[in-house]
Amino acid sequence: MWRGGEGVAQPRGLRMKDPPGAPGTTAGLGLRLAQAFFAAAALAVMASTNDFPSVSAFSYLVAAAILQCLWSLSLAFVDIYAILVKRSLRNAQAVCIFTIGDGITGTLTLGAACASAGITVLIGNDLNICAENHCASFETATAMAFISWFALAPSCILNFWSMASR
Amino acid sequence: MWRGGEGVAQPRGLRMKDPPGAPGTTAGLGLRLAQAFFAAAALAVMASTNDFPSVSAFSYLVAAAILQCLWSLSLAFVDIYAILVKRSLRNAQAVCIFTIGDGITGTLTLGAACASAGITVLIGNDLNICAENHCASFETATAMAFISWFALAPSCILNFWSMASR
Numbered sequence: 001m002w003r004g005g006e007g008v009a010q011p012r013g014l015r016m017k018d019p020p021g022a023p024g025t026t027a028g029l030g031l032r033l034a035q036a037f038f039a040a041a042a043l044a045v046m047a048s049t050n051d052f053p054s055v056s057a058f059s060y061l062v063a064a065a066i067l068q069c070l071w072s073l074s075l076a077f078v079d080i081y082a083i084l085v086k087r088s089l090r091n092a093q094a095v096c097i098f099t100i101g102d103g104i105t106g107t108l109t110l111g112a113a114c115a116s117a118g119i120t121v122l123i124g125n126d127l128n129i130c131a132e133n134h135c136a137s138f139e140t141a142t143a144m145a146f147i148s149w150f151a152l153a154p155s156c157i158l159n160f161w162s163m164a165s166r
Numbered sequence: 167m168w169r170g171g172e173g174v175a176q177p178r179g180l181r182m183k184d185p186p187g188a189p190g191t192t193a194g195l196g197l198r199l200a201q202a203f204f205a206a207a208a209l210a211v212m213a214s215t216n217d218f219p220s221v222s223a224f225s226y227l228v229a230a231a232i233l234q235c236l237w238s239l240s241l242a243f244v245d246i247y248a249i250l251v252k253r254s255l256r257n258a259q260a261v262c263i264f265t266i267g268d269g270i271t272g273t274l275t276l277g278a279a280c281a282s283a284g285i286t287v288l289i290g291n292d293l294n295i296c297a298e299n300h301c302a303s304f305e306t307a308t309a310m311a312f313i314s315w316f317a318l319a320p321s322c323i324l325n326f327w328s329m330a331s332r
Contacts (some may be wrong), residue, residue: 055292057284110273117289118223118281126221131179143204 021158023075023098025091026132028158032074032079034151036072036120036147039065039109042144047136057115058138061145064112068148071105094165106149113145187324189241189264190248190255198245200317202238205231205275208310212282223281224304227311230271230278234314237271239314249286261329269320272315279311 020027043065052058082089089095109153120138124130193282209231218224241264248255255261287305290296 043177056287060284065196084175107276110276111283114277114280115284118226121287160326161330164327 017018019162021154022089022162023095023155023159024079024081024087029076029079029083031070031151031155035148035155036076038144038148038151039068039072039165042141042148043069045137046141047146049137051134055119057112057119058141061112061116061141064108065145065148067099068109068152069104070150072148075101075113083134089130090162092163095159099156099159099163102159103154106152106156109149109152110144113142113149116142116145183323185328186191187320188255188328189261189321189325190253192249194321195242195245196248197317197321198242200237200312202235202242202319204240204310204314204317205234208307208314209235211303211310212307215303217300219330221285221291221309223278223285224307227278227282229305230274231311231314234271234275234318237267237312238318241267254330258329258332263326265322265329268318272322275311275315275318279308279315281310282308 019025021031022028043062046052046058046062046065049058052062078089116138120135123133123138124135156164185191187197188194209228212218212224212228212231215224218228244255282304286301286308289299289304290301
């Protein structure tokens, strides 16, 4: 649904009423790219250690980061298309799908980041066995996953808000 | 803000327009009591083990469960008061405070549950050292924290929805 040209005096092709960060805006595209980048960074750092499959939480982080990266990249392409053709993405069904997907991937990413953080703190602070483990890599991957979730939260809240306020 | 008697033909004291589960309804009170009960159960089961302070994630679960229990009990008392005096809780500021509080406690509870789940799976499945640990207690406490979060999610979504749709 394109709402740019509803007013008489508005030039065709102008996108109106979209708050910064909503889908189809440059800020929204930036958020999506940040999510995908930090999820990919978490994935790469975690996968660069050779012993991550021995801990279930780290394997789960890799899986959640892959899902987060694919989801954010898909929506980034949708955003790029909407920006290129100067169309708004305030379609009710699209926003509903975006919100549910954001909620699911956000919960999974937060859960994976928290599980990895629990293990990392156990290894580093409680047991003090960092010498025989890749603590720095684990911590970096966990931090990247948290940053990806922090970039996802505004997208999810904005989508849910625009879904509820119509 | 009391909206029960706005219509001419409506009897005074009837609460209208509140969806089931919103604050001030019986279903909302049930959700709050379920959150508080399961958070208290997670706290009790985890605190009954003597070695939980040796793992940071388990200490964090205890702290998050205490916060969740206090928050849900406070809102349960508010709900009981609203039901007893037959008033609606659709006040904009109150709903905003409820939503932000639900969001914060929900994120903390989910994070604590996921961190504990990561450690529990590490102990039970990856390292197979359940014989020298209280695996059953850890698993029960983690499950109770997850159930408490599942009871919190509808409250948070309903509050956010009613905040955005006004």
